[in-house]
Amino acid sequence: MRESANDIAIRVSNLGKCYQIYNAPRDRLKQFVVPRLQRLFGQPLKQYFREFWALKDVSFEIKKGETIGIIGRNGAGKSTLLQMICGTLNPTGGSILTNGRVAALLELGSGFNPEFTGRENVYMNASVLGLSNEEIDSRYDDIVAFADIGDFIDQPVKTYSSGMLVRLAFSVSAQVDPDILIVDEALGVGDMFFQAKCILRMKNIIKSGATVFFVSHDMAAIKSLCHRAIFVSEGRIIKDGNTNEVVDAYHSSSHRIDSDSLRTETIHQSFSVIDKSPQDQTKRDDLIDKEYEVDVTYMRFSKEQRYGDAKIQIESVKLLDETGKSLQEICLFQKVRLKVCLNFKEISSGEYNVGFLIRNLNGLELFGARTAELCPKIPYKHQGERGIVWFSFINYLAGGVYTVATAVSDRRKVNIIEYHDWINNACVFRSISPPDAVWGCFYNSMNEINVT
Numbered sequence: 001m002r003e004s005a006n007d008i009a010i011r012v013s014n015l016g017k018c019y020q021i022y023n024a025p026r027d028r029l030k031q032f033v034v035p036r037l038q039r040l041f042g043q044p045l046k047q048y049f050r051e052f053w054a055l056k057d058v059s060f061e062i063k064k065g066e067t068i069g070i071i072g073r074n075g076a077g078k079s080t081l082l083q084m085i086c087g088t089l090n091p092t093g094g095s096i097l098t099n100g101r102v103a104a105l106l107e108l109g110s111g112f113n114p115e116f117t118g119r120e121n122v123y124m125n126a127s128v129l130g131l132s133n134e135e136i137d138s139r140y141d142d143i144v145a146f147a148d149i150g151d152f153i154d155q156p157v158k159t160y161s162s163g164m165l166v167r168l169a170f171s172v173s174a175q176v177d178p179d180i181l182i183v184d185e186a187l188g189v190g191d192m193f194f195q196a197k198c199i200l201r202m203k204n205i206i207k208s209g210a211t212v213f214f215v216s217h218d219m220a221a222i223k224s225l226c227h228r229a230i231f232v233s234e235g236r237i238i239k240d241g242n243t244n245e246v247v248d249a250y251h252s253s254s255h256r257i258d259s260d261s262l263r264t265e266t267i268h269q270s271f272s273v274i275d276k277s278p279q280d281q282t283k284r285d286d287l288i289d290k291e292y293e294v295d296v297t298y299m300r301f302s303k304e305q306r307y308g309d310a311k312i313q314i315e316s317v318k319l320l321d322e323t324g325k326s327l328q329e330i331c332l333f334q335k336v337r338l339k340v341c342l343n344f345k346e347i348s349s350g351e352y353n354v355g356f357l358i359r360n361l362n363g364l365e366l367f368g369a370r371t372a373e374l375c376p377k378i379p380y381k382h383q384g385e386r387g388i389v390w391f392s393f394i395n396y397l398a399g400g401v402y403t404v405a406t407a408v409s410d411r412r413k414v415n416i417i418e419y420h421d422w423i424n425n426a427c428v429f430r431s432i433s434p435p436d437a438v439w440g441c442f443y444n445s446m447n448e449i450n451v452t
Contacts, residue, residue, distance in 0.1 A: 008099055009180055009211035010062040010085060015094035017080050017235075018056075020049040054080045055235045058094070064179075067212040069226035069243060071219070071250050077235040078215050082106060082184050085213070100179025100211070101130050105169050114158035118149065118168055121157055125169075129176045139175050146197070147171040167194055174201050181205055182213040199225070219247050223363035244363040248424050252307035308421040311348055312380075312408045316341035317426035319404070330395045332433040338391040340406055344381045351377040351411040352420070354389045359403050366397070372411055397431040404429070 022028045027048040035045045055077045062068055070078050083089035085096055086104040112121045122143055126136045144153055147167040202225060206212055216222055222229060229246035231239040239249045319327040320337045330336055340354055355370035369391055371378055381387055407422040
């Protein structure tokens with residue numbers, strides 16, 4: 001059902017932005033002159049450029065009070081979309097409706113005159129956002145205090161660092177009580193203390209009933225702040241909906257396992273391994289063969305929530321107690337063993353890495369571990385072999401439901417992670433804790449408390 005205009009903060013209909021791309025500067029001149037001559041002589045028109053659609057056929061509605069996260073790779077069209085919503089970029093086609101005062105933090109330093117001082121830019125920006133001089137005067141001290149740039153407030157903005165620019169820009173945007181706040185990745189420039197202060201301020205803005213449009217590559221921040229997310233790729237909306245589901249779709253967009261490669265049958269069979277120490281390896285093989293298993297329910301459940309190149313496949317993930325009993329409910333302070341069964345589907349060389357993440361139901365990542373940091377390098381096995389990785393931890397989580405994500409990846413590359421298999425919800429468990437035993441997410445054992 002279509003919402004009434006009064007309930008809508010932003011409405012985007014069939015929005016598109018097309019750029020003309022020329023192979024050479026002379027083609028731009030040809031495009032300006034030649035078609036005019038062709039029209040004059042009645043000849044068919046020739047085009048000297050190719051079209052690039054940064055956005056095409058984008059439509060969505062955002063209700064008042066919603067917090068929306070926009071995610072996607074660099075070049076997906078996120079910034080183009082925000083610039084058109086803010087009115088700083090004209091669309092090629094489609095329409096945009098905004099209802100209320102819009103405050104935007106887009107490109108670094110956008111809207112600032114580099115020759116003006118910080119004080120002058122505060123008054124200029126706030127007036128552009130619709131505040132009178134009296135309103136700016138009453139809020140000026142709060143803006144300066146939040147920015148916390150000291151005496152630089154009276155210096156030309158061109159002398160500011162990138163972090164100082166972001167501080168001042170966000171301070172102005174956040175203090176004008178916007179109906180719609182748009183933030184485009186700029187907070188990543190600030191230091192961690194200022195980022196934390198901004199997130200807290202954004203949460204207060206959200207509580208006040210404002211609409212927040214937030215672009216970030218920080219998926220934890222997206223999950224923490226946003227009720228809804230939109231995944232944009234190559235100028236089109238790929239998925240729009242629940243934040244956790246959209247983030248999962250974004251993660252899986254690059255590396256998706258072919259569903260035909262997934263195994264759903266139970267496997268209990270021996271296998272041979274070529275090794276320099278055949279006697280020791282045989283004992284180890286027997287142990288793996290005894291412990292290895294594939295959970296049919298797990299495989300069916302995880303099928304739609306995983307991605308990777310499938311060179312190594314995770315075929316079972318289980319939470320066990322110290323006796324080997326499967327756990328679905330875990331008590332506070334209970335020791336837990338996480339068992340991950342691997343199937344080496346293709347031949348590879350080097351070392352691999354296995355890790356896990358525990359998240360709450362909002363998708364917030366609480367803690368995890370990786371073999372890369374905890375143990376020596378683990379070499380790949382031969383094709384067709386299987387292995388088991390065990391993690392152990394004590395449950396300090398507050399009462400509630402949590403999910404476990406597991407992954408196996410190539411360890412050789414430093415800056416690029418190549419996932420063989422990533423499973424977002426490999427298993428789910430409930431943490432049981434006494435009432436008032438835990439404040440926040442974790443139990444914190446106080447060694448000493450002094451009262452004077």
